[in-house]
Amino acid sequence: MTNINDIAKLAGVSVSTVSRVLNNYKYVARDKRESVLKVIEEMNYTPNKNAIDLIRGKTRTIGVILPYNNNPAFDQILNGILNTALKNDFLITVLPSNYSKEKEVEYLQKLKSKLYDGIIITSRANGWETIIPYSDYGLIVSCEYTQHKEIGCSYMDRFSSYLDAFLLLKNKGHNVVAFTTARVESNSTKQMIDAYSEIFGELQPEYHISKCHCLEDGYEAARKFLHLSKRPTAIYANGDEVAGGMYLFAKSQHLKIPSDIAIIGQENQPIGIGMGISTVDHQLTKVGEQACSLVIKKSKEKVKIPYRILERDSV
Numbered sequence: 001m002t003n004i005n006d007i008a009k010l011a012g013v014s015v016s017t018v019s020r021v022l023n024n025y026k027y028v029a030r031d032k033r034e035s036v037l038k039v040i041e042e043m044n045y046t047p048n049k050n051a052i053d054l055i056r057g058k059t060r061t062i063g064v065i066l067p068y069n070n071n072p073a074f075d076q077i078l079n080g081i082l083n084t085a086l087k088n089d090f091l092i093t094v095l096p097s098n099y100s101k102e103k104e105v106e107y108l109q110k111l112k113s114k115l116y117d118g119i120i121i122t123s124r125a126n127g128w129e130t131i132i133p134y135s136d137y138g139l140i141v142s143c144e145y146t147q148h149k150e151i152g153c154s155y156m157d158r159f160s161s162y163l164d165a166f167l168l169l170k171n172k173g174h175n176v177v178a179f180t181t182a183r184v185e186s187n188s189t190k191q192m193i194d195a196y197s198e199i200f201g202e203l204q205p206e207y208h209i210s211k212c213h214c215l216e217d218g219y220e221a222a223r224k225f226l227h228l229s230k231r232p233t234a235i236y237a238n239g240d241e242v243a244g245g246m247y248l249f250a251k252s253q254h255l256k257i258p259s260d261i262a263i264i265g266q267e268n269q270p271i272g273i274g275m276g277i278s279t280v281d282h283q284l285t286k287v288g289e290q291a292c293s294l295v296i297k298k299s300k301e302k303v304k305i306p307y308r309i310l311e312r313d314s315v
Helices: 004-011 015-022 030-043 049-056 072-087 101-112 128-136 158-171 185-202 215-225 242-253 269-276 284-299
Strands: 061-066 091-096 118-123 139-142 154-155 177-180 234-236 262-266 278-281 302-304 308-310
Touching: 004 091, 004 128, 015 030, 030 072, 030 262, 049 118, 061 072, 061 101, 072 091, 072 284, 101 118, 118 284, 128 139, 139 158, 139 284, 154 284, 158 177, 158 185, 158 234, 158 302, 158 308, 177 185, 177 215, 215 234, 215 242, 242 262, 242 269
Parallel strands: 061 091, 061 118, 118 139, 139 154, 154 302, 177 234, 234 262, 262 278
Antiparallel strands: 278 308
């Protein structure tokens, strides 16, 4: 198998000259560059990318730890990451974790092995005490706020957004409000419960349903909420797709929106736009874009992305 030493010997140049040609360095004499390229073509030589990456000390590849795909919120973050990577000629490797602590550590080990220039964590299962030591081997950027100086982050203020959404509902006369979340044990769920308690007082368990991810989940959640003896007059869904399911169930019961039941979703997704559902837009595409920029710039900055509440016909 032809290697770089063979190329150098046949072209009559040094190994370092071949290396500079392979890495497309500008300062190589024209005749030497042409000689090396001619031999490479004649020998049908393909350089070993991993070997070149080790020489360069960078891969121009970023790993993205993603709990699961086919999720509108994570798709928005990933879309932002891909947009920025493409503009800067970086490759993206998606690392699905399904919130497995073991999988996350396995991916972080790849950062230690220099397979990536950096890793973006869109959402995590492990505590920071497990993640931070790996920042010695490459940049780690989070899509949630962390005060740890070792970790850069592109984030939005979820707690304030939840407060504003619940306050909007209360100011419109709603005092019995329910909400849905994706995971019981997540930090965002804790923030939502805290925000709810601050606006409405202690949460009654029947007004919170978790493990909601899709339209069907929203439909079933609305069925449960609207069959309570003291049913809510407003629901905050953890995604516009979930909100869409609630909307469809309410319509199936001949309820008027928003006079009988008000609905607000999250992330300004197409289904919500089409149905006229109010939404809390955390601008997740921008979160992804900034997270990718931080890795490319090798920055550990804390970049805050503003959220916005878009009022439509459903509240």
